[in-house]
Amino acid sequence: MGWTTFLALGPSVQGIGDGSVLNGGKVAQLSAYLDAEAAGSRNKVRATLDGAAIPVVAQGSRLRIALPRLLPEGKHTLVVKGASSLPLVSYRETVNFTVDSTAPELKVADPEIKSTAKSVTIIGKTSTDAKVTADGKEVSVDKSGAFKITVPKGTPVVNVTAADRAGNTTTKDVNARGRRPMIRAAHITAIGWGNDALRTHVMALVRSGKLNAVQLDVKDEDGEVGYASEVPLARQIGAAKGYYDARKAIAEIHKAGAQVIGRIVAFRDPKLATAAWKSGKRNQVVQTPDGQAYAGGGHYGKLAFTNFADPTVRKYNQDLAVEASKLGFDDILYDYVRRPDGPLSKMRFPGIGSATPEQSIVSFVADTRTAMRPHAKFLGVSVFGIAATRPTEIAQDIGGLAKVSDYIAPMVYPSHWGPGEYGVANPDTAPYAIVQRSLADFARLTKGTQVEVVPWLQDFSMGSTYGPKQVAEQIKAAAANKMNSFILWNAGARYQGAALQQIAAH
Secondary structure (H helix, E strand, O other): OOOOOEEEOOOOOEOOOOOEEEOHHHHHOOOEEEEHHHHOOHHHOEEEEOOEEEOEEEEOOEEEEOOOOOOOOEEEEEEEEEEOOOOOEEEEEEEEEEEOOOOOOEEEOOOOOOOOOOOEEEEEEEOOOOEEEEOOEEEOEOOOOEEEEEEOOOOOEEEEEEEOOOOOEEEEEEEOOOOOOOOEEEEEOHHHHOOHHHHHHHHHHHHOOOOOEEEEEEEOOOOOEOOOOOOHHHHHOOOEOOOOOHHHHHHHHHHOOOEEEEEEEOOEOHHHHHHHHHOOOHHHEOEOOOOOEOOHHHOOOOOOEEOOOOHHHHHHHHHHHHHHHHHOOOEEEEEOOOOOOOOHHHOEOOOOOOOOHHHHHHHHHHHHHHHHHHHOOEEEEEEEHHHHOOHHHOOOOHHHHHOOOOEEEEEOOHHHOOOOHHHOOOHHHOHHHHHHHHHHHHHHHOOOOOOEEOOEEEOOOOOOOOOHHHHHHHHHHHHHOOOOOEEEEOOOOOOOHHHOOOOOOO
């Protein structure tokens, strides 16, 4: 009678289980092992993956099965054979696993908001093997992958994530509040609010029903915070000025039936730039290639622009946005949320990594939206008029910004356009034509989104004289693009009420 080889239960493969479903990232980090003592002689251990031999390497008390770091999607079979320490006894273990690197389907539309006083239902569909969470809480999904999410009224954004068995995820931010309701506002500085004549003038336009919002500066072009901010960095660098009492100002505007837009001049901030440079924190400042402070395009001066890629600079502006939201501002409107003017070859942004300036700016606004989410306030972004057609000139990608904000506020002042722009020979003397044509591009870029376009309009004279007629022409041009919201700019807060019509009651 001949010898017979017996199959025995061998050492189990560790690190991967039979029936596992792995994504590409998990495969790249996958380590499969055998206990060396239980496995017997390493020279007799053989491993194959899908029929092809793969190495088995001694590693201390274990034998490592050297699986490839890259595997195609689909089913795979790992087979391990060896000889036991017992005579004439061998073993064999088979591990079947699947690689799935495809993110799950996630279809979810911005809901139609019929009433801002009611809860909102978001409807979506995902892959049948996926789990869905909304702001981290699991949502029930039926057999077809359909789901419903009900969120409280006023919820600005809901983060919906679908995750499949392999750990692949698809995430979408859903606007659960709808478009920003119509606003007609006028700008006033922090110091201007403290001036009785200027404050009274702006508030008279509110009380007469011609404006329904006031844009009051939180942080201005000098880097000064208008109220006595408690943000530590603002106090540390002497930026918190206390020109006005924020709660008192907001209460006065609210009592008059209007809302308050808090403007934060983000990256033009000589206060922070100077303090950072002097204290050796130079990465907080936009630099030249040789490490000097960039001169801000030649007309802002050195130490004018902070570095939007720097974590401290980003957090400072976001902290102010959150603080202002808590104080009662209805909107946060970023201004100078851009890089300085001038060729990119002449400036450096320490810490930006592989991102483009446009991507870094968008991610900053997205981070602000996340930070502000608990406070249910609107977030707007002021942009140059040229950003619609030349986004890289100042790092303002309208399509990207539209995904992370409630409204885009293009500065389409006729006096700021060069001769011939949009086919208008002299834009400053043709307010209707230049505003209508330039805003048409913003309408095109935001079409199909929930983002409102709220243009900044010119109520000041810079080349030619601007009276009520010129201001009214711009308002009509915005309306021609179905934009009924606007913010008027006059640095001295002296506005032409004759250009404004009373806001119809709804």
